[in-house]
Amino acid sequence: MLSQFIGGQGRMLGELGIDFPEGTHPIGRLDNHSEGLLILTTNKKITKLLFQGEVPHRRTYLVRVYREVSPETIEKLRTGVTIRIKGNVDFVTTPCEVERVEEPENLFSGGYEYREGLPHSWLRITLTEGKFRQIRKMTRAVGHPCQRLIRISIENLKLGGLPPGQVQEIEEEDFFEKLRIPYLPPI
Known part of the structure; x- marks a missing residue:
């Protein structure tokens, strides 16, 4: 499955049958031959904080x-x-x-x-x-x-036993704490 909702070839996130909130996007993509933890969020600031910030994660x-x-x-x-x-x-x-x-x-x-x-x-x-x-x-x-x-x-956000294609919602403050980034409310 591709780590995107539209625009690719093959199975994509939109085919999971889950009603994601508008503006949901993946962070830290996985290629279609990889698997595991994928972060989905509507908070546009997270990508910059997590992967483009001064502190490596x-x-x-x-x-x-x-x-x-x-x-x-x-x-x-x-x-x-x-x-x-x-x-x-x-x-x-x-x-x-x-x-x-x-x-x-x-x-x-x-x-x-x-x-x-x-x-x-x-x-x-x-x-x-x-x-x-x-x-x-x-x-x-x-x-x-x-x-x-x-x-x-x-960081401290773990896949655990979450089965492929399943989603686990996390409270936003807990999410930021596990990723070790400062809490920023969405735009």
Whole structure:
């Protein structure tokens, strides 16, 4: 599903059958091959505060990659790797948190089927920057193509057990507190 309401190809947010308030828009988009936590709001100030402000905000992902990942490769991911970004420019990613984790329990299948017996690893990666398809480019750059990508949190706002396609409304002041941004009433 695309993280937009109109103008794209494929399934979009407007097809969820939920009567969203006028002016609802996504923040921190996910591409159509990624899944997990997506923020929807009518408050136009949040995008600027969260992703364009002076204080970087942490986003955490569970990532399934092809093949076993060595400690040396994890260290490369942590300290920064060169990826290609918009304009065909090489970019060295900023240091981030990376750890190998056990396969998460209670994940929704998401329609993913993997060939049994192929080696893989699960990583937990926390970034404070978000270039287009950054995690996919990072893992590919170190020889471990991404097979599944799930955003599990933005700051202290967590996906938890919320099923795909479901929405959980949060009180605005609690929402701002979990995102660690100053409360600003909507326009």
